[in-house]
Amino acid sequence: GENVEQHPSTLSVQEGDSAVIKCTYSDSASNYFPWYKQELGKRPQLIIDIRSNVGEKKDQRIAVTLNKTAKHFSLHITETQPEDSAVYFCAAFIQGYIPTFGRGTSLIVHP
Amino acid sequence: EAGVAQSPRYKIIEKRQSVAFWCNPISGHATLYWYQQILGQGPKLLIQFQNNGVVDDSQLPKDRFSAERLKGVDSTLKIQPAKLEDSAVYLCASSLVVGFQETQYFGPGTRLLVL
Numbered sequence A: 001g002e003n004v005e006q007h008p009s010t011l012s013v014q015e016g017d018s019a020v021i022k023c024t025y026s027d028s029a030s031n032y033f034p035w036y037k038q039e040l041g042k043r044p045q046l047i048i049d050i051r052s053n054v055g056e057k058k059d060q061r062i063a064v065t066l067n068k069t070a071k072h073f074s075l076h077i078t079e080t081q082p083e084d085s086a087v088y089f090c091a092a093f094i095q096g097y098i099p100t101f102g103r104g105t106s107l108i109v110h111p
Numbered sequence B: 001e002a003g004v005a006q007s008p009r010y011k012i013i014e015k016r017q018s019v020a021f022w023c024n025p026i027s028g029h030a031t032l033y034w035y036q037q038i039l040g041q042g043p044k045l046l047i048q049f050q051n052n053g054v055v056d057d058s059q060l061p062k063d064r065f066s067a068e069r070l071k072g073v074d075s076t077l078k079i080q081p082a083k084l085e086d087s088a089v090y091l092c093a094s095s096l097v098v099g100f101q102e103t104q105y106f107g108p109g110t111r112l113l114v115l
Helices: none
Strands: A004-007 A010-014 A019-025 A030-038 A045-051 A056-059 A062-067 A072-077 A086-094 A098-101 A105-110 B005-007 B010-013 B019-024 B031-037 B044-050 B053-056 B065-068 B075-079 B088-095 B110-114
Touching: A004 A086, A010 A019, A019 A030, A019 A086, A019 A105, A030 A062, A045 A056, A045 A062, A072 A086, A098 B044, B005 B088, B010 B019, B019 B088, B019 B110, B031 B075, B044 B065, B044 B075, B075 B088
Parallel strands: A010 A105, B010 B110
Antiparallel strands: A004 A019, A019 A072, A030 A045, A030 A086, A056 A062, A062 A072, A086 A098, A086 A105, B005 B019, B019 B075, B031 B044, B031 B088, B044 B053, B065 B075, B088 B110
């Protein structure tokens, strides 16, 4: 089955700095890679996703990059704000429909 | 558009008791997922349905967990008997199936504590 490694487990930044979270996957059949934000006690919410035919995708302050050869993908958040503080999860979907999640990264943005 | 609904929101039981969770996906969503999220970890897929058929249940502990989606809409997940290590949040999610790689929408989850 798929194995998704996510790093770092905790990331602390100052407001306005950039944050980068990285995930690696093992199954070359994975072709869909979403990122979720989960605030304390709430449900995961999709913030951005990328499909294997695309190398990079951007949505305002958030971007995701994918390197299929190396089997890794990354979430980039620029100009971080305190409300970005949450746990972020990456996921890889085998053949687009069977998901495996990473263990999560706790992002803390200090004002 | 109404979101994914789950009930109950919280449940406390003693070990060896039984418990059932209910999920109502977004209207028209053919794919339904049940996840177990242990504190400090990412969601782990337990079972995935497309309409009323099982797509994947390889990580479902079938000796104690069962799930059904009889009419291809609502779903129930049951644990019988519960163990201490089953304490977790059980998340239901749904997605449209127009090809694959569809966005998942999560419900609020059921927080289970087994004493």
